[in-house]
Amino acid sequence: MTSSQNVKWPVLDSHALSQLHVSSFLRHNHAMDQIQVGQQIIRFDTDRTRKAYALMERGDAERCGCSYCRNFSAQRSTVYPQNFRSLLEQLGIDPEKEGEVYECGPENSLRLYGGWFYFAGELTGPDERVTDSNSDFQYWFADAKQYPAPAVDFGKSVMSLQFVTKLPWIISDQP
Numbered sequence: 001m002t003s004s005q006n007v008k009w010p011v012l013d014s015h016a017l018s019q020l021h022v023s024s025f026l027r028h029n030h031a032m033d034q035i036q037v038g039q040q041i042i043r044f045d046t047d048r049t050r051k052a053y054a055l056m057e058r059g060d061a062e063r064c065g066c067s068y069c070r071n072f073s074a075q076r077s078t079v080y081p082q083n084f085r086s087l088l089e090q091l092g093i094d095p096e097k098e099g100e101v102y103e104c105g106p107e108n109s110l111r112l113y114g115g116w117f118y119f120a121g122e123l124t125g126p127d128e129r130v131t132d133s134n135s136d137f138q139y140w141f142a143d144a145k146q147y148p149a150p151a152v153d154f155g156k157s158v159m160s161l162q163f164v165t166k167l168p169w170i171i172s173d174q175p
């Protein structure tokens with residue numbers, strides 16, 4: 001996505017990062033895991049998600065290739081805090097293959113960015129954001145029904161892991 005149309009920068013909230021709690025249980029005759037992040041509880045299918053990512057060719061930033069996306073992919077290895085990277089791994093998400101990235105314009109010397117990853121799962125808790133305690137990075141879960149269909153099949157129940165952050169402009173092309 002090349003611009004910020006229809007994307008609102010979220011209202012900041014500032015509660016501390018909660019610990020991740022994981023338990024396994026049986027559902028529909030196969031094991032899904034459950035995790036709580038902040039106040040949100042989700043169930044997720046890591047195997048299903050891993051298989052989908054194995055079939056996905058590339059992330060949204062590479063698919064698009066505009067300067068906003070290239071500025072994002074140029075610093076993708078440092079965009080995500082360690083807590084978030086651990087969460088991606090636990091969910092079976094390939095951190096190189098975001099489902100969508102968007103840019104929301106400048107804020108002081110930085111630029112506001114957001115995006116999301118798709119994964120197989122379902123939401124059982126309220127919609128609430130978590131803020132990484134060491135950065136401005138925020139993330140939360142949202143049902144993916146309201147978003148464009150992912151490039152590969154994640155099954156019947158598709159979730160998104162949303163994030164927003166602020167990044168410098170580091171590529172030579174100007175926005």
Ligand SMILES: [Zn+2]
Pocket residue numbers: 001002061064065066067068069070
């Ligand atoms: Zn783009």
